[in-house]
Amino acid sequence: MFLVGLTGGIASGKSSVIQVFQQLGCAVIDVDVIARHVVQPGYPAHRRIVEAFGTEVLLENGDINRKVLGDLIFNQPDRRHLLNTITHPEIRKEMMKETFKYFLRGYRYVILDIPLLFETKKLLKYMKHTVVVYCDRDTQLARLMHRNSLSREDAEARIEAQLPLKDKVRMARHVLDNSGEWSVTKRQVVLLHAELERSLEYLPLRLGVLTGLVGLAGLLYLLTHYLLPSP
Numbered sequence: 001m002f003l004v005g006l007t008g009g010i011a012s013g014k015s016s017v018i019q020v021f022q023q024l025g026c027a028v029i030d031v032d033v034i035a036r037h038v039v040q041p042g043y044p045a046h047r048r049i050v051e052a053f054g055t056e057v058l059l060e061n062g063d064i065n066r067k068v069l070g071d072l073i074f075n076q077p078d079r080r081h082l083l084n085t086i087t088h089p090e091i092r093k094e095m096m097k098e099t100f101k102y103f104l105r106g107y108r109y110v111i112l113d114i115p116l117l118f119e120t121k122k123l124l125k126y127m128k129h130t131v132v133v134y135c136d137r138d139t140q141l142a143r144l145m146h147r148n149s150l151s152r153e154d155a156e157a158r159i160e161a162q163l164p165l166k167d168k169v170r171m172a173r174h175v176l177d178n179s180g181e182w183s184v185t186k187r188q189v190v191l192l193h194a195e196l197e198r199s200l201e202y203l204p205l206r207l208g209v210l211t212g213l214v215g216l217a218g219l220l221y222l223l224t225h226y227l228l229p230s231p
Contacts, residue, residue, distance in 0.1 A: 001103045002201045003110055003126050007117040008133035009165045010158055011144035013178035013185065017133045018113055020189040027102040027110040029095060031123075038090040039064045045090045052082055088122060095123075109196050118171050119163050128201055131192070132172040134165050135179040 006021075008014030022028055038045045041062040049057065049064060057069045073080040095112065102110050114123055117130065124130070135143070137159070144155040169175050174192055178185040 001099070001107060001109060002128035002199075003099065003112055004129040004131060004196065005112050005114050005117045005123065005127035006131045006133070007114055007168065007172075009135075009140065009162050009168070011140050011147055012133045012135045012165060013143075014113070014115075014133040016182070017176055017178070017185065017189055018111070020186055021111055021193065024190065024193050026193060027105075027107045028113060029098045029110060030113045031091065031095065032113070032115060034091050034094045034098070035087060038087060038094055043090070045087050048086045049083070052086065053079075084120075092123075108199070109201075118168050129174060129196065130172045131174040131176060132165065132168045133176050133178055134169050135177070137165075139179050140165070 006014065006018070008017075018028055018030075037043075039049060040046060046064065049069070053069065053072055057065055057072065059065045069083070073083055099110050109128075111131075112123070112127070117123065117127075140159060141152070141155055144150060144158065145152060148155070150158070176185060176188045176192065
């Protein structure tokens with residue numbers, strides 16, 4: 001098995017592309033969903049966040065108030081780093097658990113939906129392939145204004161707050177261009193899925209696991225038949 005990191009930009013169409021991969025039967029892990037999951041009450045990250053930032057970051061039901069927490073770390077690199085040191089290890093743990101489940105079910109690759117894949121770079125080293133869902137700036141602006149009922153100024157401000165898609169394209173191994181007709185984009189997704197399915201990059205890990213299991217079985221055989229006393 002190998003990992004495929006998929007990202008995009010606001011209003012680039014990443015969610016729609018993910019839906020196509022899921023319709024094709026692909027394994028998809030949404031890192032944002034995991035990030036929300038690991039800070040729920042009862043989880044270690046929740047307790048540590050409250051210890052670090054105080055009870056003012058809690059809602060009445062005990063959940064983390066994401067807006068208040070976001071305001072606390074806004075433009076404060078030290079506090080943002082502290083939050084990342086709390087949440088990132090827990091996110092990676094859950095990510096690996098989900099990945100292992102798909103490994104056991106025989107999937108050749110797993111897609112990780114990571115909005116800030118190239119911005120944080122924390123998970124890049126785990127990705128065999130990286131994919132960017134791209135659209136040109138004018139299309140992105142028009143879609144965002146229509147989707148969120150924003151003025152041109154507000155939409156431009158939201159786009160400017162992110163790493164430009166053209167920069168992500170330069171760093172990605174694969175690019176899905178969603179600037180035009182959706183049927184064209186969907187065909188690109190189908191072709192990429194076929195390419196990834198044909199890849200033999202999943203073999204090393206599976207062979208390694210099989211070799212380890214054979215070695216373990218051999219060790220157990222020796223312990224059972226030669227080292228342990230007969231009844």
